[in-house]
Amino acid sequence: MIRCRPSLLPCAALWALSLCAGLLGLAGLSAARAQDAVPPAPAANLAALTRWVIAADYTNDGGQLLTSGGESLLYRPGDATIWNPSDGNRAGELAGHPTAVWAIKASGDGKLAATAGYDGLVKLWDLPGRALxxxxxxxxxxxRSLDFSPDGTKxxxxxxxxxVVVWDTANNNEVRTIAAHxxxxxxxAFSPDGATLATGGGDKIVKLWDVAGGTEKGKLEGHGDSLWAVAYSPDGSKLATAGADRLVKIWNTADSKEHGTLAGHKDWxxxxxxxxxxxxLATASLDGAVKFWDVATKAEQFGPAHPEGVAKSSVWCLAVAPxxxxxxxxxxxxxxxxxxPEPQLVPLPPPPAPAVPVLVALVPSEFASSAGATAAIAADGVVxxxxxxxKDSYTLKAVVPAGGAVKAVKLDALADPSLPAMGPGRAGNGNLVVSRFALNSGAPGAADAPNAVKFATAKAxxxxGGYEAAATLDDNPESGWAISPEVGKDHSVMFELAPDVVLPAGSVLLFTIDQQFADGTHNLGKFRISLLQDPPAPAK
Structure with a gap:
């Protein structure tokens, strides 16, 4: 279906809503149907009510429910109805608005009611007598909105x-007009003590006014779009505000500081x-949802069950019984x-699974041997x-690939039939001794790598026996990592980076693999260097 939203600017409201009304069959100024001249019979019970309900309020004793709305949001005849909450039956009406009624309120003592709407009229009613x-x-x-002071005098x-116009309800005279927004x-909304008036505007600002003097006391800023609702807590300690930015904010009235922001609605x-x-705090939205929130913790609770027989649709108003x-x-x-509903927290969605680091093989762009050996580098990074x-010292140059943080460097010593005893070393028995494994880094795009990278651990x-992986991190050329008698098999060492090491994508890496065993043959014959790297951050 097509859903219309009232604009916040008068001219735009007239144009946009007349267009929407035509699309919905709500206004039809030039294409009115013959039956439009005869309004439908009013619903005798809430269960039969099918018209727009834009505003609602309970009397303080809970004995009456007042609702207002009409055949449409704007032009067609509006209505203001009084219901018996115990059985849902119609108890009376406050008739007289030619267009939609956007606001309705009962005074605290139940003697007065007020209505207002698109026609620009404000009507003050004798509620018990249902008389204007x-x-x-x-x-x-x-x-758009109205409220009685707690004592009903304003x-x-x-x-x-x-x-904002403040009226004296005893003599129906204007007390003052405030150029508010x-x-x-x-x-x-009036504060429970009647001393402060809170207003929300299309300018995204909430303002606080001194009722006695009509002067501005302060303003609350933080909403990203037009305000739609303001409400004080019964004890006056909190003020809630909500609007077209889909957010609800709760403010501490003692210091006007934000208590919290409630996010969860998908529409105004x-x-x-x-x-x-x-x-x-209960909140309603054009997304069709009614939500409850714990005021102290700001946690979302389950809202009421959707009533049977009612289509899920935009919610325009809610009122909690006394x-x-x-x-x-x-x-x-x-x-x-x-x-x-009873207070019951909505379960929070599970936190995203922690990123699992992955091994990314490096393909060196350069290889050098101090002893004059040569190397073939495959596309998968195998050397x-x-x-x-x-006795030799290999140096290999590579760059950090795109991705997340680098956690460790892995050296794989790989067995191969071309090596003595299947290797992975070049010694006659297939063994190897890596005396030292070192890494230097340089900035992305740099020609050299002057920064020594510190490793925290080395685990194979x-x-x-006597040739542990940790020995590759010292400067003793006579120690190192070896694998006898487990030759002829793949083996590896994981070099964990120190916590303060950061290697951004594109960083230049220069690896040094020293092999200084006494006989000069215990060198790597086939190997690969990989980075243990977090996956890239998900796109926002």
């Missing part, structure tokens, strides 16, 4: 015109509400009262040495 008390006219355009309204004011977050005990046991969830296909046989798969 006053039309409050000040805003120029769409009124009503604050938020407009697309960037202003540089764009539309999308959300508004449209509505938020604390539970009566202050410990949990007893904290049930909640109302409203969408563009109606609304339902559902149980508030076969022939020619003059004497097999060591001849």
């Amino acid at each position: 008390k006053a039309d409050l006219k000040k805003h120029k355009g769409w009124v 009503l604050a309204t938020a407009g697309e015109d960037g202003t 540089g764009g539309p004011v999308t959300s508004i 977050v449209t509505s938020i509400a604390f539970t009566p005990d202050n410990t949990r 007893d904290g046991k049930t909640m109302f969830v409203g969408s563009h296909t109606g609304g339902r009262i559902v149980p508030v 076969v040495v022939t020619g003059n046989l004497a 798969d097999f060591e001849q």
Whole structure:
């Protein structure tokens, strides 16, 4: 289906939503169907409600549920309905808005209700009598949000015109108008003590206002897109904010510092509400999800089960009942009262598996022998040495291939039928003695490698008695690593780099393999050098 979202700019809102409304069959100004002139009969029970529900509120005693919305988001007739939460039956309506009703609230004492919407009208109602008390006219355009002060003596309204108007509910007069935001004011809430007014705007900013003087007390910045909802915790210690950036932020009201950011929704977050005990926060989104969060730990909890018989759709509002046991969830296909789930953490996804280092064979670009031997270097990095046989020092040049961090260097001594006794050494019995194994490095692209690389350990798969692999790291030419009597087989030594060694991709490597055994024949005949390297970091 095509889903429409109200723009935050008045002109864009009119154009974009009239276009969307036409696509959805919601507005149809020039293509209205004949039956549009006769609005459908109002639902007698919440179970039969199929219209848009954009806002909702419970009276403080939990005895009444107020919802508002209409046939569409904008142009078609709006409605404001009173329901009996115990059985879901309609208990009355507050009729009079010609277009969608975007905001509805009950005063703390249950004597008043207020509604506002796309028509720019704010209506103040005698809630018990279901009678209009006053039309409050000040805003120029769409009124998106409103809230009563805790004692019910003031009503604050938020407009697309960037202003906040505070009204005296006793005489219906304007107390003051505040030029609040540089764009539309999308959300508004009184603090539980009535001293502060929080507003959220299309300018991505939350502002705090002194109710008595109408002056700005501070601002909260950090959202990356327009605000959609602000809500205080019942004890006033926290303020939650949410918006089109898909994030919910919780702020400490004592110092206005961020308590935490809640990320998990996949679309705009449209509505938020604390539970009566202050410990949990419920959030709703156009992604169709309702989530719960632990306020102290910021951990996500399981949300309510989706009500049977209701299509999964964009959620526009939620309200938690005063007893904290049930909640109302409203969408563009109606609304339902559902149980508030018991606190249960959503399991965190398992952490990604640690990167497993892999062996990458080096293909040396250069080989040199101090004794004048020659070498053939294969495409897989295997080096076969022939020619003059004497005490020798091999040097090989290579570069670090692309990939992750280098952890170790592996020297493989490889058996081969061309070597005496299958090797892997060139001595008559196939043995070898590596007196010293050393590595120097240079910067990527450098001509030389002046930096000595330190190894932490050297561990072999097999060591001849008295000829351990660790001896290759000292400067004693008479010691070294040997493999007798396990000749004629492949063997290896793993040289682990010291923790502070970093070899970036492209670094020049210069290996030195000294072989100084007394008879001058115990040299490597076939070998390969590899790097133990983390895999490349995954692309973001």
